[in-house]
Structures are given as C-alpha cells and as structure tokens.
Amino acid sequence: MLDEIKAKLKEKGFRLTPQRQAIISLVINPGPKLTAAEIWGLLRPKHPDMSLDTVYRNLTLLTELGVLIPIAGAGKDGTRYEPVTHSRHHHHIVCLKCGEAACIDTCPINPQFLATVQNQGYQLLRHNLELFGLCARCKPEDRCYV
Ligand SMILES: [Zn+2]
C-alpha cells in the first residue's frame, strides 16, 4: 500500500517528506478511522513541529490522489478518513456521541435514481451518503420493565 502511494505521489510531483510518511503510515492502518485533530495528536510527540494545517493539507492531497475516503462526521472538523483498501463503493454510519464510523458494505441508491440525475444534464462523478446514530456502546441501556 505504501509503495503504491509513494508511486502516486511521485507521479504527481509530490515528495514523501517524513511528516507526510508519518501521516500516511497512520491513516492506512486498519482500525479506528481518525479525524485530522486525532492524527495530529497522535503524531505530535514524534513530530513536534507538525502543524494541524499540515495534517489537513496532506489529508486533502491523499483524498485527491484517491488514497483516502473522507467520511463526513458530526459537527465541525468531524470528518474521518479511511484508506481505500476495500475499494468497493459503500457507505457509513457515524455515532453522534463518540464519533466512531462504521462501514455499511452496501449502497441503497438505485440505478434509476442515478439515471434521473444524469437526465438533468449532469455528469455524475460520485455520491455520498452518511447515516447518523448511536453506536452499541453509546446507546442507552435497553431497559427491561418486566
Ligand atoms: Zn458511540
């Protein structure tokens, strides 16, 4: 994965700086999908001169290169990023309390709907659909009144 990203960066004329490499190594990990601020917090001990702005710029670049998928989160700067490892198009549900984002490996948008949009003269490039709720850990305990 890292070699593939290196090649893409090189192709577009970007260098793999130590800071960029640190950000990439973190975001291509499987595991919790992170926000820019969380990435910054995790990398700062090792890279004290890294700014949050640098993290944002790199996440934007990696998204444009097709390496990351942004998942719109709840609230400002809640966007999380996941690596395009399983490249099948899918959607997400985001917990409004803890911000965790889970993949829903299916797409409910039907082809007729997309055709309707194309018929309005648009060339459709992509779509995005996020669901919001409370995850199993954050939802209130199911109460039993029996
Ligand atoms: Zn939660």
Ligand SMILES: [Zn+2]
């Ligand atoms: Zn996903």
Ligand SMILES: [Zn+2]
């Ligand atoms: Zn979809």
